[in-house]
Amino acid sequence: MKRLLLGLLLASPTLLFAQGSQVNTQSLKAVGMSGAGSALFIDESSIFYSPGALSKMDHNAISAGVSGIMYRSAFREANSMDVHHTKFKITPPFSVFATFGPKDTWWKAGLGIYTPFGGSVDWGDQWPGKYELNYLQMRAIYIQPTISFKLTENFGIGGGFIYNIGLVDLGRSIPLASADAASGKAELSGVGTGMGYNVGVHYHLENTIAISLSYRSKINTKLKDGDAEFTVPPALAASFPNTTFSAELPLPASFNIGVSFPVSERVDIAADGTFLGYDIYKELVFDYKDNTAVLQDTEQPKKYENAFSGKVGVNYKTTDKLALRAGAGYVFTPVQANYVSPETPDNNRVMASAGFTYEVNDKWSLTGAYVFQHLLKRSVTSAVTNLSGTYVTNIHAPGISLTYKW
Template sequence: MKRKLLTFLGCALLSGMVQAGGFQVNLQGQKQIGMGHAGTGLALDEASVFFNPGAMSHLRQNGFQLGASGIISKIAYLETAPGNTTAKSDNPTGTPFSAYGVFGKEESSLKFGLGVYTPFGSKVKWGDEWIGRYGLNELELSAIFIQPTVSYKIGDKVGIGAGVVYSRGGVNLQRSIPVQDQDANDGHAELDGSASGWGYNAGIYFKPNDKFSVGLTYRSKVNMEVDEGDATFQVASSLASRFPNTTFTTELPLPANITLGIGFTPTEALTIAADVQRVNWSAYKNLRFEYGAAINGSTFTENARNYEDVYIYRLGAQYKITDAFALRAGGYYDNTPVQDGYLTPETPDANAIGISGGLGYAVSDNFQIDASFLYISKEERTDLSDLSGGIGGTYKTNVNIPGLAVSYKF
């Protein structure tokens, strides 16, 4: 029982924070979302701060952009044995956002930019009645990246750029503990902490002619350090000495991304984009958590994750019906980094297909509105092994994501 309780505690915290990186939130620009989130090989707008700092120097005007999306997700669970118990998550709506600014002197080859965006985060709520309550009741986590950026245009065809990233985030995870009081009520654990880390984003953009462009970017790994997080427990008084309220520390790597993008403009009205993105999830091998006091007899937990590096393939297009009105469509295929045996209710991940659409309308020469909608369907996945303290069974996830952005150019 002692080992089982420690496994529950360690895996709950580990999986929750891994979802902040494992569930990578690819919603950094409304135009790009409408095109399958492809944009590394294009100089579309201020979101180039994120997609390719090298393309920033090829933007014709200075400008600001503010956008947000609403993540409406549902996860269904089926216990395959012995009781065929079912459950559905009751997730609150997630609201990732992005804000960008790009500016430089007229006709200058040098541009400066600033991006504030949320590339990692999740909200999951299963409640305290379902069969997997010892793995998770609910989880809320976020990571906000702040990225000052500089870009330089070399001649008319090449742009290079780079930015420093400071990340700030937080996690709140709650779960039931498999120990009961005199009224047969489960114990309860809450883990709450903040994290921070540093990284960088760099890119190069090449446009040899009016019809073709290519971009390559690298977003570095960010080690998020959780220092002095709070671990609090509610258990029967007879067990209080085994579950003291204490602190925890750990270091959690958010993976590096390498993306190659191509842009093709066969006519003035049509733009086609394709990206191939490699996500270096193999950074997640083992994570160790140190506690300020012994929890059920141990001052640390350590668990294997063994995530795999994966690729995401993206394709999208934009068609300008008029100078003011544009339609967009796209899609992508995202491979899961979670191997068999490591599926958990915090990250019930599977290979996913994303289908998107969008539109843009220029209200004036300076002001524009862009909207997008993304539907994500993850494959149904059954995992009955228990290498990571997960809840064996079958999971199916569907996500609807509407989004809106406004931009002003000057």
């Protein structure tokens, strides 16, 4: 009878920075073209998209932008009439890019602070997957000093160091009913850090073609001393001490190829292909500082696969003042069907976008963009939880940024 409580083992909490939360909004010019344009745009956001292009800037600039990502998922359990929607939440990823250095020389330095991953899903505690997830909020903030060199007029090379701060906050139900029949709760929150780098080259022929190659390393974000708080019936409180946890979240390496070419004096077309090295994400391990018979460390299989996305866009300079853009893309998911989880009910996605840049004057410009992503409907049975049903997700992300040039 001593072993009575062993059966209360917690299933693994789920947590990751996944493709599902990756909505790239670093440059709203690129957002306007669904993420294409790494070769086309030579500006301060090249710090992120194409560090080799940075040295080709003929001025300095600082820009700040913010987007409102609305991530909306729906789920219907197999053979059920009830459709569950995530609550309406807006995640505001931001980005700040600044360049430094003398004009018309062979080098340029820059600093980027941006949020490449971030999302918020809140399924509540009344849906069939509540024992896997109630809500998850996360943000990863990258701080990236970058330097870029022009080897020839047409060929630039650059690289940056990335310091990453990741914030997570998640909650899930625990199957322990209290006297009022309510489930228990686990709430985990923490901050992690990691380091990585990006490098890239940019080559262009005037009025013909531009090519950008860039590589961003994987970043292993180490979360230490996160807070783990449990709400359980009082008789079980000793088995669920509020404690701390550590975990490691690998963010994948990516390799991006971008090309752009003019089709007329005012119209450019750009295309980007991105490979994500996501097979590093094999499992998620949670290490609780205080273990009890009930509260054990957990390992959850993830078994991600490498993935690819392709994006094309068009940039139309209607006048010297106003550029309009549109784009479309397709993203292959790294998540296998039986490892889909409610934190990022991922699937292949299609996206479409529109955007503009308006040059207010020589110094100031304003860029806006809107991207819509539709994650295709996916019917899955989780190999981890046996939750069986259909997910579908729409993501809306309008954004705006302001640039000052000198």
